[in-house]
Amino acid sequence: MLKMMTFFQGLPGERPVPGAVDFPRSPQKLPSTSEGESEASMSEASSEDLVPSPETGAALERDEERAAKKEKKKKSKGLSSMLKVFKGRRKKGQPSSVEPEAEPNASPGLDSRLPTVEELKVDLEHGRLEAARPLLALERELLETAAAGRLSDQELVRRQSKVEALYALLRDQVLGVLRRPLEAAPEQLRQALAVVAEQELEDRQVAAGPGGSALAPTRPRHWLQLWRRGVTQAAEERLSQPVATGAEGPSAAERTFLHMGRTMKEDLEAVVERLKPLFPAEFHVVAAYAESYHQYFAAQLAAMAQFELCERDTYMLLVWVQNLYPNDIINSPKLAGELQGIRLGSLLPPKQIRLLEATFLSNEVANVKELMARALELESQRWAQDVPPQRLDGHCHSELAIDVIQIVSQSQAKAESITSDLGVQIRQVLLLELAGFLRSYQRAFDDFLERYKQLKNYRANVIANINNCLSFRASVEQRWQTLQDTHSHLLVPLNEIKTHGFDSLLQNLFLDLKPLFKRFTQTRWSAPVEILEEILATVSERLPEFSELQDSVRKELMEAVHLHLVKEYIIRLSKRRLILKTAEQQQQLARHILSNADLIHCFCTQNGSSANWLSLALPRLAEIICLQDLNAIKIEVATYVTWYPDFSKGHLNAILAIKGNLSSSEVRSIRSILDINTGPHESTHPLFSLIRISWFFLPWSHWWVNR
Template identity: 35%
Template sequence: MKEDLTVVAKYIKQLYPPEFNVFGIYAELYHNYFASEAKKNAESHLEDKDIYLLLSWVHNFYPKQNVGGRCLDKEIQTWKEDKEPEKLNGHFQSELLGIFVIQSIYSGQKRAEDISKAVGEELSHRLLKDLPAFLRSYRDAFEDFKEKSKKHRYYKPILIANINCCWNFRQHIIVWMMVPSSASQQAIVEKIHARLVKEYIVRLLKRKVSLKTPAQQQALAQHISKNAADLEAFCTTNGSQAKWLNSALPKLAEIIRLQDLGAIKIEVATLATTYPDIRKRHLEAFLHIKANLSRSELKSILGYLADSTASTQPRAPLFSNINVS
C-alpha cells in the first residue's frame, strides 16, 4: 500500500486538478479495503497454525510479488555490459529471468497452496493478472534492445539467451496457469484460437496481395490451407473446442482457389451461412487478392453476399470485430 500510494503522490496526483483530491481518494479506498479485510479476519476463528501460515505467507511471499520487475531491471543492466551471457547445459540462457523468476513464482504458489486450496486458487488468479504485465515489460525492453543495440559485441548471444527464456516462460506458464483448472485452460486457449484466426484474416484483408493468374492464386490457397491446418492442430491439441472457427480460413482459401464464378458464389454463400457477420466491406477487401475478376463479376459476387446476410445475426462474432480501412 505504501509503495502504491507513493506512486500516486509522485506521478498520478499531478495529472489531475487539485480539487479532484486524487491522493485522498486513493488513500481512502485503500483504507476502506484494508479495514474490511481486517474486520473479516478478526471475526473468523483461526487455529494458531493457520494464523502462523497466513502471517508467514504474507511476510515471505507478498513482498516478492514484484520479483519479476526487479529481476527484469537487473537483466536489462546486464545487456548493457560488455559480457557474454552465461551458458546452461551448453545453451545461452539468463539464469536471472529463466530460472530465478520462474522458481520464485512457482515456490510462492506452492506455499500458498500449502495454506489452503482457496489461497492457492486466489494466488493463481492474481498471477494471471500480474504476469502478463511483466511479460509485456519484458517484451518491450527486449524489442528496444534489438533495435538500438545491433552493434553490441554480444548481440546475437543475448538474442539467443532471451529467445530461450521466452520458451521457458511459455512452458511454465502452461504448467502454472492452465493445469489447475481445465475450464480456465479451455477458455484461455479458445480466446487465443479466435485471436489467431482473426489476425490471419486481418492480414488477408490488407489489400497488399493482388494475384492475376490462377496458378498464383492456387499456390496462395494451398499456403493458407496449410496454415489453417497447423493452427487448428495447435489450438485443438492445447484444449480449444471452438470448432466453429476452423472452417473460416479453409473457406477463404477455397474462394481464392476457385475460378468459376458460379462456384465462387456458392462458396461465398456457405461462408456467409457459417459466419453471418461477414459484410460487403470484408469480402471486397478480400477479393482484392483475385485480380483477374472483372468489375461486373466482383459486383455480382458482392451483391449476392449482401442478400444472403441481410437479416441473419451471428452466433459468435468473427468478422464484425474486424475493421476494414
Template identity: 25%
Template sequence: MSAEDDILTRQAGEMWPEFEKAENLARGAALKWASGIFYHPDQLERLGQYRKRETQRTSSVQSRLKSAVQSYLEGVATGLGQLKASLDDVRAVRRTLVDVCEDWQKKVNGFEGLGHLRSLVSDHVQLATAVHNLQHVFSVPEVVRETRQLIEERRLLDAHAKLMEMEGWRDNILQQLHRAGRQDTEGERIVLSYFAVVGQLNEELIKELWDVVGSGLALVKQDPSLFVSAIRIIEREEEMDRAAADSQSQHAFLPPGRPKNLRQTFFKVIEQSTRAQFRARQTDTKGPGLASHLAALHNNILSDLKVVKHLMVQCCPPHYNILQTYVMLHHSCLSGHLQDIISWDLEKSEIYTVLNWIRHIYHSRPKILAHPDLSPDVDIVSPGPLISQDALEQLQNKYVGAVRVAVSDWMQKALEAEVNDWYREEEPESDHEGYYHSSLPVIVTQMLEENVQVAMVISDSLRDQMVTMALQELESFLCRFREAVISYGKERQKPSQPKYYLLYLLAVVNNCIAIRRCIQWLQQQGNQGSHGDGCNKLPQPIDTALDRAMKKGCRLLIDEMLSELQPHFLQLWSTSWFCGSDIIDSICTVMETHCGHFGHIREPIFQFMLSEGLRLVIIDYVRTLVLRKIVCKNPTERERLSDRMARDAEKLHKLFCNLGLEEPDHLTSVITSVSELVKLKDTSLLSLEVSCLVANYPDISDEHVSALLDIRGDVSKDVRGTVLEMLEQSSQPAPEDYQPIFSEILVPTPVLPFCLPAVKCG
C-alpha cells in the same frame, strides 16, 4: 295406590328429587307396557294372569328391599357400638397420661443428681484410657526420634511402620474417647496436642516420599528399591484410607488426617516433575537451535518412555497403568510446549521443522510413540493430536505465506537478472538441438517444484496449498514478465537497440514453453488431491497470463518480419509487379530468413509462428490490394491480375510447405479465392462465388465484397445489390478455431461528393 301411599310418595319426592323422577319413569314404563299388552281385545281375557304375576313380582321385590334395609340397619347399629367402645378407650388413655405426668413432675428433682454421676463416669473412662495406653504414651518421644532418624537415612518403609504405630496409638485413644462421648473436649485436645509431632513426622515422610517419586526415572535405573518402597507406602496408606472410611460409616469416627489420598497425589507429583523436566529442556529453542531442540526432545522422550516400560512398570501395580500415564503426561507437556513454539515469529525453515516433527516424528514408526521398543504396549491413538486441527492449519498457512514471500522475491530477482541478460553483447544459450533459452525457466521451475515436493513430505493438504500458491505467484510473475517483454520491444525503436534482439525474443518464447510444462506439472500435483481428470487443462487465469506473455514475444518476432516486408508490400500492384517483377520472390526471401529464425523455437509454437506469419502476410497482401483501389478496364486485365495473384499464392504455398507448415492451404487459398472472384467472366455467377467466399471466410463483410467487386470494374448496380443481399442472408458466425482474415482489414469509407451552393458575395 292408596292416599297414604300418595302422601308417602310426595314426602319422599320432597326429600329426594331423584325418587320422584324414578317414580315417574316407572309409571311411564308401566303404561307403555300395558298399552302394548292390551292393545287387542282378545288379550283382556288374560288380565287375571297378568295381575297375579305382577302381584307376585311386586311382593318379591318388596321382600328383598326389606331384607336389604334390615341388613343396613344392623350394620349401622354395630358401627355405633364400636365407636362408643373406642370413645371409652380414649378416655381411659387420657386419664392414664394425666397420672404419668403427675408422677414425672414429682420425680424430676431426683434426676438432677445423675449429672454429677455422668461427669464422674466420663472422668473414669478418660483415666482408664490413659492408664491403658500409658506405656504407649511414654514411648512416643523415643519412637519419634527413631522415626526421624529413619527418614533422614531414607529407610522409608521402617519409618512409615513407626509412624503407623504412633498413629494407631493416637487413633485408638481418640476412638475410645469418642465412644465414651468425650469428643470435642479438653481430653481430645490434650491428645491431639501431645501427638502433634506425629503430624510433623508425617509431613517430613511425605516430603521425602515425593522427592523419591519426582526423581523416579533416575532412581529406577540406579536403585529401584527406594522407588518401590515409596509405592508400597502409598498402597499401605490407600488401604488405611479405605479402613478409615469403613470405620466412619460404622462408628461415625474418622481419624485425623484421613483420607490422605496419596495415590492421587502420586500422579500429580509425576506430572509436576515431567513438566519441570520440559521447562529445564527449553534452552536454545529459538533460531537455529530449534531443530536441535526438537531432536533432543525426541531422544529424551523416547529414553524416558523406555525407562518407564522396562523398569518402572515392574515397580508399580498394574492398575497404575504407569506407562500410558507417562505417555499422556509427555503428550500434554509436549503439546503445550509446541503451542508456545508456534506462537513465536518463526522463519520458513523453522515452521517446516515443526510441521515435519509433528507429522512424521512424533507419531510415526519407528520414531517415538510407535517405536518398536514401546509398541504394542503404548496406545498411540488415545493421546490424540499434538495440536488442534485449527492450530495446524494456521501453522500451515503461516508456512505457505513465508514461502510465498520468498518465492515472490526470488522470482523478481530472477526476472531482473533475465532482463539484464537481454542487453548483453553475447548470444543467448542454446541446447544441443539449437533451441535458444535462458536459465530463467530452470530457476523458476526448480524453485516451485522443490517447494511443492517438500510440502508433499508433510501432508497432502499442505501440498495442495503450496500448489495453489505456486500457480498464483507464477501467474503474477508471468504478468511482470510480459511487461518486461513489452518494454524490451520498445528498445527496437531506439537507435541503440540490443545487438541480439531477435535471438533473445526466441529465447523468451522457448522459456514460456518450458514454463508451461512446469504449470502442467503443478496442476497435475493439485489434481492428485482433488481427484480431478483435468490435469492437462490449465486454470484459466494462469493460462491466459502464459498465453499473453508468449504471444507477445511471438508478435514482436513477427512484427520484425513485417517491418522488413513493408517496403516490398508497397511495390505490389505496381506496373513492375504486373510486368512480372520478382517482388513476391523478395517477400519470400525475407520470410524464409525470418522463418529460419523461427526454427529455433520449439513445437508447437514453431507451427504457430509459421501459421501466424503466413496469416499476417496474407492480410497485408489483401489489404494492399483493397487500399490500392485497382480497377480493371477489361477482361484481359482481370485475367492478368488473377493469374498474377494465383502465381503469388502458389509461391507462398510452396515456401511454407518447404518450411514445414502443416496445411498452409487454408491461408493461401484466400488469395486464390480473391483471384477467382476477379477472374470470373459471367457476372451472374458472382453471387455463387461470393457465397463460397463467405462460407470459407465468415468474417468477410459487405464492405470487403464491395471493394473486391470494384476491382473487377464491370459489376452493375443491380448485380452488386443482388450479391450484397445474398451476402446479408448467408452470413453466419465464425467457428471457435477460425483464424480471422478480413476482420483485420479495414476498408476506407468512400468519400461522397459535397458541393456548396453558388451564392453571390456580399
C-alpha cells in the same frame, strides 16, 4: 515437504540422545501432600522419637545386633522371608517401641510378631521395599489402638509420629525408584508400583470407613498424584536440557524445538515399549508421560508465540504445531495406537494458529513479490548492458523463467508443508502476484524492443525471451491447468511478449519482401509464379537466423511467416487494378491463384508451419472468382464466411470488383449474404481483420459498390 527424520538428526555439537529414555540422574526431593507434612515427616524420621524408652533399650540393642547379623548373612529381602526371620525373635515380655494391643488382621500371612520401628527404619534406609506391608500393619494396629482408647493422646501422637516418619522414608524410596524407572531393576520397579497401588487402595478404604479419631488425619496420602508430579518434573527436566549452539545452521529456537520434539518422541517410545508392560493399568503410564511432555511443549510454544517473531520462527512454529507434532510424533507408527484415545489436542489454540497463518501468508507474499521484482531488474540490466544470453543445446537461454517459477513453487511448498489448506490459500494469492509480474515483464520487454535495437546482442536476447515464454507457459499449464480463468489471464502477457518478439525478429524480412509483393500489381498475372518463387527463396535464406529458437517456438514463428505470405497475397490481389469481364479470363486468374496457393502452403508446411487453417484462404477466393452462376457464388461466399468469420463486405467488394461481368444488382445480392446473422463472427485465427480494405483499393469503375 519437511520430514521428521531430517529434523530429528543430530545437530552439530549436540550430545547424542540414547535410544532409551534418559531420565534425570540427579535425585531431587519429591513433593509430599503438603510442605508442612513433608517437613514434619522428615524431622520425625531423625528425631529422638525414634530412640526407644530406657526400659526397652536392652531389647532394642539385641534387635540391632540381630539386624546386623541378618545383613551380613545376606538373607532374602522378600516379605515372606523377612517375616520368617521376625517369627519367634522376641522373648516373652520383651518391650518394643510400638506394642500392638491386638493381632493385625489386614495383612494376610503376617506373623503375630511385627517388626519394630527401628527394624523397619533400617530396612527402608537400605531400600528394602518389603517393609511396606509391615509398616501398613503397624499403621492399622495404631488405628485400632486409638479406636479402643487404651492409650493416652500423648502416646498416640508419639507413636503416630514414628509411623509417619517411616512413611516419609518409604515414600522417598518408592518415588525415587519410580522417578528413574528405566534405571531400576524390573523386580524393584514392580515392588515400588505395588506399594503405590496398595497405598492408593488403603486411601480409598480409609475414605470409605468411619471417620473420627484421636490421631491426626494422614490419609489420603495421594502417592499416585505424587508420582504423576514426578513425571511432570521429569518431563520438564528432559525437555529443558540446554542445546548446543552453533555459528551456522538452525536458529536457537529451531534447535530448541527440534530437541524437544526428538526427546519427546524417543522418550514416549521407551515408555510404550519398556514401562507399559511393567506398570499396572490404573497408572495409565503412557497417558501420564504423554500429557506431561505435551503440556511442557505447549507451554514453551505459547510463551514464544507471545513475542513478535521473525519470519523464520513464525514458519517454524506453524510447521511444528500443524505438521511435525501431530503427524511425526503423535501419529508416528509406534505411538499412534497408544496416544489415540488420550486426545492431547493442539500445541496452540485455534485463534493463535490463525493469527500465525495470516502473518505467514503476508510474509511469504511480500517476499515472493520482492524476489520476482529483483530477478526482473537483474535480467533487464543484462539486456541494457548488451550481455549475450546463455546458450543451452544450441538455443538462446534465460534463467528468468526458472528463477521466478522456483520462487513461486518454493513459497507454495512451504505453505503446503504446514497444511494442505494453507497451500490452497497461498496458491490463489501467488497466482495474482505471478500475473502482475508477467505484466511487468511484458512492459520491460517492450521497452527493450523499442530502445536497444542497435545493440549487438539485441536479436539474441529477443530470442532468449521468446524461449523464456515457452518455459513460463509450460509451468503455468502444468501447475495450474485446472484454473482456467487464471490460466488464460497468465498467458495473455506471455502471448504479447512472443508476438512482439516475432514482429521484431521478422521486421527486416518483411521489409525485404514488400517490394517483391508490389511486383504482383505491376506485372501481368500470367507471370506471377516467378515472383512468388523469388519471395519464397528470400524467406528460405533468412530462416537460419531463427535457428536458436526452441523447436516449438520456431514452428510458431513459421506460422507467422505463413500468415504474412497469405495476407500479403490477398492484399495485392485486392489492390490490383484489373477488371476481368470474361469467364475465361476469370478462370485463368483462378488457376494462377491456386498454383500460388499450393506453392505457399507446401513451402511453409515443409519448414514447420502447422497453420492448416490457412490452406483454404486462397483456393476458396479463387473459386469465387472462377464461378459464374450467381447462386453458386452466394453459396461459396456463405461457406467462406464460416471458415473465416472476419471476412467482411469490404473484402468481398475487393474480390467481386475483379469480376467485371457482374451487374450492380448482382453484386448487392451477393453482398446481402453477409447480412445474414449466423452467430458470433469472432475468429480464433485472425486473417482478414489484419487486412485493411479502403475504397481506393478498388477499380474506379466499381468504387460506388461500397456506398
